[in-house]
Amino acid sequence: MNTKKRLDPIVLKADFPILAREVHGKPLAYLDNAASTQKPQAVIEALDEFYHTHYANIHRGIHTLSEEATAAYEEARDKVAAFIHAPDRRGVIFTRNATEAINLVAYTWGRANVGPGDHIVVTEMEHHSNLVPWQLLAREVGAGLAHVSITDKGRLDLESLDRLLQGPVKLVTFTHVSNVLGTVNPAQEIVARAHAAGARVLVDAAQSAPHLPADVELLDCDFLAFSGHKMCGPTGVGVLYGRPELLEEMPPFLSGGGMIRRVGRAKASWNDLPWKFEAGTPAIAEAVGLGAAMDYLSAVGMEAVWAHEQELATYALERLAEMPGVRVIGPPAAPHLGGERAGVVAFTVESIHPHDLAQALDWEGVAIRAGLHCAQPLHERLGLVATARASFYLYNTREEVDRLVDGIQKAQRLF
8 A cells, every 4th residue: 555645634624614613612632423424615515516516316317417416426426436446337226324334234135135044254353234134134034143252452353253154155345444443454365265165245344334445355355345424424324335247137226206117007127227226216415525525635645644644643542551541452553454443442441430531532632532433342341431532534643543532631630
């Protein structure tokens, strides 16, 4: 990976209008990017321009506005395909978010391919969105659900994976980057081991696609899911990438307009990919906004985004390690792609509940997340009732890390 290109977060911060505001009289330091990222002016303008000049429903109309809207929507699909290096645009399905993308696979591929006695393998660090759909599927069809264990350092135990792969495993699904631990899992290695055992693989890229270069051909995964709102795009739009040959075999997820080829009184036939899985009026403007977000990130350079976040994570870990009573969760930072920690730092502060800490930091203008982060089993595995989490993006600075540390120190004195 080329890590020579560097970004200037001060310059980029000016592209995000909301980052100019104050909170409780203090400049906003937005450190909740794992939950959702802010939107650059280019994305806001793309949405505004689309609604002002091109909006209409797509694929059905032959008038000028419909044709322009259809072209903009399908151009966004091409941008997604290029961003994740998808070999075939037919494999790019627009969904509402990563959660819907994962559910699509569970309800269609899962119910067609997983049966009694089969096994689905997940990990102990999964977000609920990549756990609950598989719990429901396993319960419904009589399949087993097994968990790859994690080490005390927050890494996946690959020997545990190998043991689980000795059984009748139909699917291995895992998060590329943990939204709590920040762990960057060895995705290529996991995919290769799963395929060697005859299993299909779904990668939850909600926390990786916004932060490091994504390449589905390099990963060799069967499915990949991510959300637009975590990568400078609008809410309400996400992506499922699937191998076209698998998507062709899968039954529809939702039925209705747009996903059909022909409808008779008793039966219907389905549209071509990718529209087979995009029933009804989709999130047209949001897809256009996601395309603009990908243009923005591509111009910055994903290698530069990753390198910047690694520097911030390393600095944050150094500062927090100096503080008495602060426990950081997860592995150490690693300044290279394939390293062990992304720009997510979860921690606890002795004698202060994470919710109280988050409120105290908010009064200093510092926005973090506190709670279970939709990862209750992981917190139970670590023996924690909750954690505080700071998560970084391309517009964050070392000075904001310092403000985080200063805010924690003030909270310690307060409590």
